[in-house]
Amino acid sequence: MLYDPSKTFEENVVNGPFDLPDPTRLPLQGDSLQDEAQFMFLGFPINFPFGIAAGSLPTSRHTNAAFELGYDVVVYKTQRAHDFPCNPYPNVLPLQVAGDLTLEKLKEPLVVTADYTSDLSKLNITNSFGVPSPDPAVWTADLPAALAGAGKGQLLIMSVVGTIREGYGPEEYYDDFATAARLAKLAGAKAVEINLSCPNVASEGVICYNHDAVVEICKRTKAVLGNTPLIIKIGYFTPDQQNTLEEIVRDITPYVAAISAINTLQGSICE
Numbered sequence: 001m002l003y004d005p006s007k008t009f010e011e012n013v014v015n016g017p018f019d020l021p022d023p024t025r026l027p028l029q030g031d032s033l034q035d036e037a038q039f040m041f042l043g044f045p046i047n048f049p050f051g052i053a054a055g056s057l058p059t060s061r062h063t064n065a066a067f068e069l070g071y072d073v074v075v076y077k078t079q080r081a082h083d084f085p086c087n088p089y090p091n092v093l094p095l096q097v098a099g100d101l102t103l104e105k106l107k108e109p110l111v112v113t114a115d116y117t118s119d120l121s122k123l124n125i126t127n128s129f130g131v132p133s134p135d136p137a138v139w140t141a142d143l144p145a146a147l148a149g150a151g152k153g154q155l156l157i158m159s160v161v162g163t164i165r166e167g168y169g170p171e172e173y174y175d176d177f178a179t180a181a182r183l184a185k186l187a188g189a190k191a192v193e194i195n196l197s198c199p200n201v202a203s204e205g206v207i208c209y210n211h212d213a214v215v216e217i218c219k220r221t222k223a224v225l226g227n228t229p230l231i232i233k234i235g236y237f238t239p240d241q242q243n244t245l246e247e248i249v250r251d252i253t254p255y256v257a258a259i260s261a262i263n264t265l266q267g268s269i270c271e
């Protein structure tokens with residue numbers, strides 16, 4: 001298991017992954033099957049454009065295991081330029097949702113189930129970590145091992161986020177995205193994703209709906225990244241927010257190589 005939700009985040013970081021399947025049994029062993037990569041993404045050759053989004057892979061042991069299992073685009077869990085605590089356990093819970101999750105269903109609290117169903121096609125989960133991060137000295141020291149774990153036709157993306165600290169106003173907050181991205185680049189990241197869409201951090205909120213903030217963050221982050229591709233991770237835009245989305249996309253085009261969507265829908269839960 002790449003991430004075990006029954007264990008604390010700390011246990012997963014220190015001891016994970018757990019009881020992994022034999023990689024040879026999985027069909028997505030890209031680079032051993034093909035001589036030439038079939039796809040290009042952000043200028044990098046990719047065996048197969050299927051991977052794991054930011055979140056469940058908090059160290060190079062996890063990202064390397066994902067590469068060995070055959071996932072070819074793997075995102076290291078979002079890290080910060082400052083250490084930051086994890087929300088209290090539990091951080092992942094199974095939910096009961098009939099059919100697709102909709103904004104209508106989210107008007108009422110979603111009901112937590114006692115167990116995880118073994119039928120993964122029926123599994124729904126919610127998560128709340130708050131984007132924990134160790135001191136950047138820790139993740140920047142680990143990043144080279146994660147980059148080295150990418151085989152032929154595989155790409156490791158580093159995800160980072162800005163932090164609002166005591167005394168920070170908008171300017172310092174925007175700059176903090178660039179600081180975190182710079183740390184990632186200096187540690188060797190080949191592509192950097194900035195998380196503009198995490199809803200679990202009370203003081204930071206979901207910044208991706210603020211046009212001016214997004215454009216400013218992208219501009220400052222791209223200035224430190226230079227040729228390194230910048231990806232932004234956004235949340236769900238409702239039909240009412242269509243114009244904002246279009247204006248954001250228009251104005252970040254000079255800075256951004258790709259948009260990762262969507263992060264999540266925010267809701268409340270009950271037992």
Ligand SMILES: Cc1cc2nc3c(=O)[nH]c(=O)nc-3n(C[C@H](O)[C@H](O)[C@H](O)COP(=O)(O)O)c2cc1C
Nearest residue numbers: 053054055056077078092127131195233262263264
């Ligand atoms: C356990 C868990 C942790 C996550 N942590 C992060 C994170 O640290 N940074 C981030 O940008 N997205 C995070 N996400 C969001 C995922 O990257 C992804 O956008 C979301 O799960 C929707 O994609 P899916 O429908 O394929 O699951 C997390 C998701 C889950 C389930």
